[in-house]
Every structure is written in structure tokens, then in C-alpha cells.
Amino acid sequence: MRIDIVGKDVHVTDSIREHAEAKGGKLPKYFDGTQLVTFTITKKDRLNYHVECVVDVEKHEDFIANADDPDIIAA
Template sequence: MIVTITGKHIEVTDAIRAHAEEKVEKLPRYYDSITQIEVVLEGNNSGMQGVEILVHAEHNDLLIAKETGTDTYACIDVAAHKMERQLRRAKEKQRSHKAASASEVADIEIASQLPEEGVA
């Protein structure tokens, strides 16, 4: 898994980089097939900071979480939490589709094994 942390109009200090890495390193717990994580920190003249977390997964899946505020660390925390929820939801959706298809196959197999009615 590749983790990239970049800044636009903001200097990414070692402390900010360490905090962001700490938060995004936990994301693979929630979704197995993550291939790359990008954290983009944005700053502007009005004092507002923005954080965008992009998670690339297998099969060209891309999940994005954004947060803006005055504190960069708080924005990283909130964006990471948003991404955790998205990853949990995506994994649950993936599981439910796999489980449904497996149960449908089992129902078809059981139905094919039952004797037909009306046949003497």
C-alpha cells in the first residue's frame, strides 16, 4: 500500500505528516483491497484548511473524504473518520452481494433436488 501526503499552498511539517500517516495507516483494517492512499492538504489566505483523503482500491474503486476547517489536525481526524465509515459501508455492501449470490445458488440446488409434484 502506497501512502502519499502532499500540500497545496501549505507546508507539510513532519508533525502533520506523522499525524496524517498515523490516521490513514489504520484504514486497511476496514477494507482489504486498498492499493494506494493519497492525503492532500490545502491551505488558503483566509486561514481555512482543507483535507482530502483519496483511497484507491482494486477494481478501480475510488473513495474520497473531504473536510475543511481552521485546524489541520482536526480536519485530518474528521476526514479519516469519514473515510472509515465509507470503507465499512463499501465492505458491507460487498459482503452482502456475495452472501446473497451464494444463498441464491444454494436455493437453486435444493430446488433442483426436490421431486417434482404431479409426476407419478
């Protein structure tokens, strides 16, 4: 399984990368055949971040989750 972390207008630090990899690494126990997890982090406005997580699973449609929060780790 591969985990990609993409930052748009955001510098992805090591702590952000480690947090995303820890959260994304838990997904295969819920979804058999998980191939790819992509986190896209975007600065929504001056105070908020938007995080989208796309989980690519074999023989199934992609699972997509979105979150907005002022704290990038909480999102």
C-alpha cells in the same frame, strides 16, 4: 500500501505527516486491497484548510473524503 501527503500552498511538517500516516495506516483493516492513500492539504482561505483523502482500493471505485477546518490537524 503507500501513503502520499501533498501540500498545496501549505508546508507539510513532520507532525502533519505523522498524523496523516497514522490515520491512513488504519484504513486497510476496513478496506481489503488498499493500494494507495493520498492526502491533499490545501489552504482554502486565510483561516481554513481543506483536506481531501482519496483511498485507492483494488476492484472498487476510489473512496473520497473531504474536510474543512481552521485547525489543519483536525481537518
